[in-house]
Amino acid sequence: MEQLLTNIRDCKVCQAHLPLGARPIIEASKNSKIVLISQAPGRVVHESGVAWKDQSGKKLREWLGVDEETFYDSENFAILPMGFCYPGKGKTGDLPPRKECAPMWHEEVWRELENVKLKFLIGAYSTSYYLSSKGNLTEKVRNYDQFLPDHWPIPHPSPVNRFWRSKHPWFEEEVVPQIQKRVREILS
Structure with missing residues (x-):
């Protein structure tokens, strides 16, 4: 696993297409229990080099019901973006x-993970890639139980998505408590 992570972190395949x-x-x-399959790092994360160390990450940790120490323990959470670099x-x-990243690296990562109990699909890109069922993100998030026990689709926690959250209060009222319960079960 360590060699694979080094290879991914050294990847320069799309260097010419990335503004930063x-x-x-x-x-x-190898022992990560929950995999967070997200879209791509934002500018703030690109600059810090720390995944989810931004406002989106703060909201995601809130939804998961975990503190930073628990979140950044790779025995608990693996962070596997669809695109590994800030796209601009x-x-x-x-x-x-x-589009190069997921086909190039995801299968290799999956082969190394030995203890995965749940995969959160965060946002439209990961849900479209991993769930072949029809329907938009909102339908997939609302009907999350159809994809369990392996996958749990959720919206992206970005502040840009605050309008989606305000239009769909059921997510934070009904689904987030279920997410927190499942995360507690897995991590305990």
Whole structure:
């Protein structure tokens, strides 16, 4: 696993397409229990080099019901983005993750993980990639129990998505408590 993580962190395949250069972000251990499959690091994470060390991460930890120490323990959580590097800024948020990363690296990572109990699919890119069922992100999030016990689709916790959350209060009222309960069960 350590060699694979080093290889991913050294990857420069899309260097020419990245406004701030390549800085692949990934965290995992052979024993990671929960895998967070997200879209791509934002600018703040690119600059710090620490996954989810931004406002999105703060909201995600709140939804999961864990503190930073628990979250950043790779025995608990693996962080596996669809795109490992910051893709750049778009009109209404960051650009989509680069398409090279997931096909190039995900299968190798899955082969190394030995103790996964749950995979959170965070946002539209990971849910589209991993769930072949039809329906938009909202439908997948609402019907999350159809994808359990392996996958749990959730919206991206970005502040940009605050409008989605305000339109769909059921997520934080009904689903988040179930997420927290399941995370506690896995980590205890």
